[in-house]
Amino acid sequence: MQKVEVLDAKTKEQLCFLDKVDPHSTIGDIKSLFYKSYPQWYPARQALRLESKGKSLRDDEILQNLPVGTTATMYFKDLGPQLGWTTVFFAEYIGALLTYLLFFFRVPYIYSHTYAFTSSPHPVVTLACVCHTFHYMKRLMETIFVHRFSHGTMPLRTIIKNCAYYWGFSAWLAYYINHPLYTPPSYGELQIKYALITFAMCEMGNLSIHMSLSNLRVDGFRVRRFPMPTKNPFTWLFFFVSCPNYTYEVGAWMSFTVMTQVLPVAIYTLFGFIQMTIWAKGKHRAYIREFKDYPSVRMAIIPLIL
Ligand SMILES: CCCCCCCCCCCCCCC/C=C/C(=O)SCCNC(=O)CCNC(=O)[C@H](O)C(C)(C)COP(=O)(O)OP(=O)(O)OC[C@H]1O[C@@H](n2cnc3c(N)ncnc32)[C@H](O)[C@@H]1OP(=O)(O)O
Numbered sequence: 637m638q639k640v641e642v643l644d645a646k647t648k649e650q651l652c653f654l655d656k657v658d659p660h661s662t663i664g665d666i667k668s669l670f671y672k673s674y675p676q677w678y679p680a681r682q683a684l685r686l687e688s689k690g691k692s693l694r695d696d697e698i699l700q701n702l703p704v705g706t707t708a709t710m711y712f713k714d715l716g717p718q719l720g721w722t723t724v725f726f727a728e729y730i731g732a733l734l735t736y737l738l739f740f741f742r743v744p745y746i747y748s749h750t751y752a753f754t755s756s757p758h759p760v761v762t763l764a765c766v767c768h769t770f771h772y773m774k775r776l777m778e779t780i781f782v783h784r785f786s787h788g789t790m791p792l793r794t795i796i797k798n799c800a801y802y803w804g805f806s807a808w809l810a811y812y813i814n815h816p817l818y819t820p821p822s823y824g825e826l827q828i829k830y831a832l833i834t835f836a837m838c839e840m841g842n843l844s845i846h847m848s849l850s851n852l853r854v855d856g857f858r859v860r861r862f863p864m865p866t867k868n869p870f871t872w873l874f875f876f877v878s879c880p881n882y883t884y885e886v887g888a889w890m891s892f893t894v895m896t897q898v899l900p901v902a903i904y905t906l907f908g909f910i911q912m913t914i915w916a917k918g919k920h921r922a923y924i925r926e927f928k929d930y931p932s933v934r935m936a937i938i939p940l941i942l
């Protein structure tokens with residue numbers, strides 16, 4: 637049996653002393669024991685570390701494999717309120733989807749009252765609504781049926797930030813696309829048709845990558861692997877980039893920009909691109925660090941460039 641003392645990471649004050657812990661226990665088990673003494677800190681809120689400012693231990697790490705003596709000293713940090721990913725994504729995506737529809741149906745008090753519940757004479761406006769709705773419905777379905785998230789939860793402050801981002805931008809895009817004075821794209825049907833084709837391809841590509849990532853975890857979270865192209869041609873982008881799901885996501889929004897020819901859509905695409913590039917570069921660096929045989933030709937998000 638092993639002893640575990642848990643100290644507050646900030647004050648170094650002892651919060652708990654567990655004197656009979658099975659050495660095969662995981663960090664997740666220790667969090668559950670700690671939770672018994674502190675019911676306000678459910679396991680998902682807890683971060684346990686071996687150094688007060690070090691890296692948080694993963695829930696699946698085993699006590700006897702850690703570099704500790706007979707008494708393991710761990711530092712506790714409260715991560716604050718947490719929400720499950722499915723709840724978070726429902727709030728983000730359903731919010732974005734419904735906000736857009738308010739503008740599409742021109743509910744009163746958005747545009748002049750003479751336009752209340754009228755529809756646009758331009759077919760591209762309806763097509764844009766179908767594409768936007770499809771995009772978020774797809775992401776909702778992926779959240780339920782495809783993704784296997786490693787973090788069980790998300791911080792409450794992240795959901796507030798993400799909802800502001802998605803709902804705010806959805807309203808802004810929808811306002812202009814569904815505006816009674818909206819003018820269709822300069823090159824008419826040809827522009828719309830090509831944009832629709834690339835949009836559909838990018839959506840299929842994005843789904844294919846999400847399925848590949850999910851398949852990496854079919855046998856649980858323990859085996860560490862990096863993603864590889866499969867027989868599905870949409871996954872061949874893995875030959876060139878570490879995060880093709882982001883490449884396809886940016887492609888879908890670029891197509892939507894060409895389809896609607898609306899400046900706020902281009903601005904939203906740019907914001908998404910910047911955010912995804914930051915994440916992709918971080919993940920790319922992590923893959924290179926972890927896997928010595930990582931393909932050197934791969935870039936983070938844009939083949940051969942970025
Ligand atoms: C016209 C309208 C305009 C509107 C404008 C609105 C402006 C808003 C701009 C904001 C832009 C935001 C863009 C969002 C786009 C969103 C897209 C998506 O929805 S993508 C899918 C959703 N994904 C995410 O949102 C990412 C969420 N994930 C995270 O935030 C992090 O993964 C994490 C915090 C959960 C964990 O971080 P990670 O790097 O994996 O862990 P570390 O161990 O390195 O820790 C770093 C740091 O975070 C603390 N931490 C870790 N876990 C948690 C947790 N569960 N809760 C709270 N805090 C956590 C950890 O302790 C570290 O802190 P430190 O102080 O260093 O100790």
Ligand SMILES: NC(=O)C1=CN([C@@H]2O[C@H](COP(=O)(O)OP(=O)(O)OC[C@H]3O[C@@H](n4cnc5c(N)ncnc54)[C@H](OP(=O)(O)O)[C@@H]3O)[C@@H](O)[C@H]2O)C=CC1
Pocket residue numbers: 783784785786787842846849850852853861862863879881882885907908909911912915
């Ligand atoms: N329009 C916009 O502004 C933005 C849109 N998005 C969209 O949302 C989608 C999801 O975003 P995000 O969560 O950041 O995408 P990620 O690529 O970080 O993750 C997608 C899923 O794949 C898992 N995963 C990732 N890498 C691996 C790996 N090497 N092995 C096993 N599983 C892995 C993740 O698990 P884990 O829980 O470990 O992360 C997660 O479940 C994006 O693909 C994009 O389509 C995202 C950001 C901005």
